[in-house]
Amino acid sequence: MSADRSLGSGAAIRLVAGREIRTRLASKAFIWLTLAFVVIVVLGGLLFKLTGSSSDPQQVAVTTDAAGAADQVKATATGVGVDVVTREVPDRAAGEKLLSSGDADALVVATSPTLEIVVKQDLSDQLGPVFGSLAQQLALSGAVTDLGGDPAEVAQAVATAAPTVTALEPEPERDGGQIAAGVIVGILLFIALMNAGQLVAQGVVEEKTSRVVELLLATLRPWQLMAGKVLGIGIVGLVQLVLIVGAAVASSLGFGVLDSSSLDVGAIAVWALVWFVVGFAMFALVLAALAALVSRQEDIGSVTGPVIALMIVPYIVGISIAPYDPESTIVVVMSFIPFAAPFIMPIRQALGAVEGWEVAVSLGLSIALIPVLVWLAGRVYSNAVLRAGGRVKLKDALGGR
Amino acid sequence: MASLEIDALNKTYGSVRALRDMTFDVRAGEIFGFVGSNGAGKSTTMRIVLGVLAQDSGEVRWDSAPLGPDTRRRIGYMPEERGLYPRMKVGEQLVYLARLHGMDTAAARASMERWTETLGIEERRGDEVLKLSLGNQQRVQLAAALVHEPDILVLDEPFSGLDPVAVDVMSGVLREQAAAGRPVVFSSHQLELVERLSDRVGIVRAGSMVALGGIDELRTTEHRRWAVDGPPDSAWAAGVPEVRVLESSGTTTVVEAAGTGPDEVDQAVLRAALAAGPVREFSLVRPSLTELYRDVVAADVPAEQVETEEGAA
Numbered sequence: 001m002s003a004d005r006s007l008g009s010g011a012a013i014r015l016v017a018g019r020e021i022r023t024r025l026a027s028k029a030f031i032w033l034t035l036a037f038v039v040i041v042v043l044g045g046l047l048f049k050l051t052g053s054s055s056d057p058q059q060v061a062v063t064t065d066a067a068g069a070a071d072q073v074k075a076t077a078t079g080v081g082v083d084v085v086t087r088e089v090p091d092r093a094a095g096e097k098l099l100s101s102g103d104a105d106a107l108v109v110a111t112s113p114t115l116e117i118v119v120k121q122d123l124s125d126q127l128g129p130v131f132g133s134l135a136q137q138l139a140l141s142g143a144v145t146d147l148g149g150d151p152a153e154v155a156q157a158v159a160t161a162a163p164t165v166t167a168l169e170p171e172p173e174r175d176g177g178q179i180a181a182g183v184i185v186g187i188l189l190f191i192a193l194m195n196a197g198q199l200v201a202q203g204v205v206e207e208k209t210s211r212v213v214e215l216l217l218a219t220l221r222p223w224q225l226m227a228g229k230v231l232g233i234g235i236v237g238l239v240q241l242v243l244i245v246g247a248a249v250a251s252s253l254g255f256g257v258l259d260s261s262s263l264d265v266g267a268i269a270v271w272a273l274v275w276f277v278v279g280f281a282m283f284a285l286v287l288a289a290l291a292a293l294v295s296r297q298e299d300i301g302s303v304t305g306p307v308i309a310l311m312i313v314p315y316i317v318g319i320s321i322a323p324y325d326p327e328s329t330i331v332v333v334m335s336f337i338p339f340a341a342p343f344i345m346p347i348r349q350a351l352g353a354v355e356g357w358e359v360a361v362s363l364g365l366s367i368a369l370i371p372v373l374v375w376l377a378g379r380v381y382s383n384a385v386l387r388a389g390g391r392v393k394l395k396d397a398l399g400g401r
Numbered sequence: 402m403a404s405l406e407i408d409a410l411n412k413t414y415g416s417v418r419a420l421r422d423m424t425f426d427v428r429a430g431e432i433f434g435f436v437g438s439n440g441a442g443k444s445t446t447m448r449i450v451l452g453v454l455a456q457d458s459g460e461v462r463w464d465s466a467p468l469g470p471d472t473r474r475r476i477g478y479m480p481e482e483r484g485l486y487p488r489m490k491v492g493e494q495l496v497y498l499a500r501l502h503g504m505d506t507a508a509a510r511a512s513m514e515r516w517t518e519t520l521g522i523e524e525r526r527g528d529e530v531l532k533l534s535l536g537n538q539q540r541v542q543l544a545a546a547l548v549h550e551p552d553i554l555v556l557d558e559p560f561s562g563l564d565p566v567a568v569d570v571m572s573g574v575l576r577e578q579a580a581a582g583r584p585v586v587f588s589s590h591q592l593e594l595v596e597r598l599s600d601r602v603g604i605v606r607a608g609s610m611v612a613l614g615g616i617d618e619l620r621t622t623e624h625r626r627w628a629v630d631g632p633p634d635s636a637w638a639a640g641v642p643e644v645r646v647l648e649s650s651g652t653t654t655v656v657e658a659a660g661t662g663p664d665e666v667d668q669a670v671l672r673a674a675l676a677a678g679p680v681r682e683f684s685l686v687r688p689s690l691t692e693l694y695r696d697v698v699a700a701d702v703p704a705e706q707v708e709t710e711e712g713a714a
Binding site for chain 1: 497
């Protein structure tokens with residue numbers, strides 16, 4: 001009867017974390033949310049591939065009358081950096097048919113005396129400069145001929161003329177793949193941290209509301225209960241993120257959407273997971289402590305609101321500024337501030353716009369803060385979690401009154 | 402023999418003194434009934450025993466050693482504010498609680514199965530607590546207190562909200578646990594129940610123990626009273642100078658002897674009454690726990706103050 005009833009802290013925390021993991025993994029909300037994200041990520045990759053290949057060359061039809069223009073159109077297009085395919089049509093009527101069926105984007109009907117183009121509605125943004133430039137060249141060659149020069153020679157000289165630019169601080173090359181990865185990492189981390197943080201807060205209040213915490217604390221120390229809960233939900237959140245990030249990596253590699261990008265997808269994925277763990281540890285501790293102050297689910301918002309704001313600000317900066325201007329002061333500064341770093345540093349990393357030592361310093365600052373948060377959160381949680389009824393003041397919980 | 406000793410506990414919440422030198426002990430195999438008005442300090446005492454609340458001073462000991470986490474894990478506790486995970490299945494929940502008290506999985510499972518059967522809720526093991534009737538939720542709560550095979554039971558208001566059948570089940574469990582040599586402390590406002598079940602009773606008022614002892618011991622009053630159903634008091638009472646007549650209604654007369662009187666005064670009363678006529682009933686009048694409680698709780702406390710204490714609960 002008087003069996004050994006010792007229960008070490010490790011065993012106690014494992015039991016609490018185990019219950020959290022089992023409960024969360026079995027919940028429909030978790031399963032559907034994870035599945036939805038995996039599907040969205042895979043579909044997104046597919047969409048990216050399809051729209052990526054829709055930057056097809058512009059189709060330009062040329063009537064037999066203006067047949068000589070085909071080569072000039074191509075040459076000019078190359079000069080302006082637009083991909084153009086030309087095809088010859090017997091007459092204007094045939095060309096117009098192609099325009100209305102959408103098989104051609106523009107029809108060149110004459111090159112002299114002026115360049116004459118027919119389009120369905122208006123000239124596409126890509127072709128505008130091409131024909132503008134071509135019209136200038138034609139006018140120029142007309143004038144050159146009139147002056148007795150060789151238009152071809154002049155045209156050659158004009159087409160190859162380019163300024164020599166020397167950049168004092170050359171910006172690192174960033175491609176579409178890196179920017180997309182930066183935005184996706186930013187959004188995913190925000191959703192994952194927000195979701196897992198909310199689960200911690202709700203879990204703490206659930207135990208308080210249902211009063212089961214009294215029964216639990218008759219056998220557990222408060223910090224063991226808090227640690228087990230944070231650990232369990234953290235593992236669940238990490239599993240969820242691994243699935244989603246795994247799907248993202250698999251689909252980007254599988255669809256080959258990043259073939260042309262200089263992005264190291266594997267490294268970005270691993271860093272996203274590292275930052276999730278660090279960010280979760282910080283936010284979960286703060287949210288667990290604050291949630292212990294209230295007794296009803298309806299009141300959660302009043303204590304977690306400021307924390308959510310603390311997540312939203314760096315998130316907005318992270319996805320709206322960082323991918324396009326990773327060197328901006330606000331982005332660089334916030335990527336070092338502990339609670340903001342998890343939303344911004346991984347985006348800078350995805351963009352390849354950060355030095356190794358910067359990552360190390362930022363990570364070090366965040367990790368150094370965690371023991372302080374453990375102590376503070378443990379204190380607030382222990383003092384507040386058994387006080388039912390109204391809202392406990394943070395000051396009282398910290399002071400232990 | 403081991404006993405649970407509550408020694409001079411003090412606890413203050415802000416300006417309210419919840420406990421003042423609360424002291425009593427519960428021996429192994431004994432059922433201890435803990436009574437007192439709301440806010441008198443019963444729950445506070447129990448929560449301190451469980452370590453859920455920290456005392457300002459004083460000590461709780463089991464077997465002469467201060468209670469630590471490992472001993473506390475051997476206590477079965479039923480908090481005043483009932484609490485279970487509403488969305489967790491009954492069986493899973495009980496196994497989890499047993500494991501938190503240091504049982505291994507197999508033993509926890511076996512114990513869960515045994516207790517759900519004993520308490521008649523074996524059909525509900527797979528249901529979420531939320532879906533159970535209030536009465537069945539109470540049974541699960543009791544199972545939660547017993548599932549880890551505790552060596553000490555501390556039950557705060559275990560009978561509140563129970564239907565008469567469940568009261569019998571609960572009483573039976575308490576008796577069994579005590580018979581198995583465990584100390585059982587329970588609080589209740591149902592004084593007849595406390596009187597019937599308890600070996601000893603403690604009455605608390607304003608944070609301290611004001612009456613403590615076995616039921617018989619407590620009911621023994623300083624002034625003894627007898628009820629005599631027989632001839633009218635005018636015919637015989639004057640013949641026994643040690644007693645005075647308290648009341649007489651119909652054929653029944655109640656007389657009281659001052660505590661200092663000789664022991665055999667009851668025989669003198671009976672002889673005097675018999676000499677006056679036939680006596681159909683002669684008995685010692687002892688106060689019920691309810692009467693004792695009223696005396697003790699009301700004594701020396703102005704009505705207004707009692708109200709304030711209840712309001713503070």
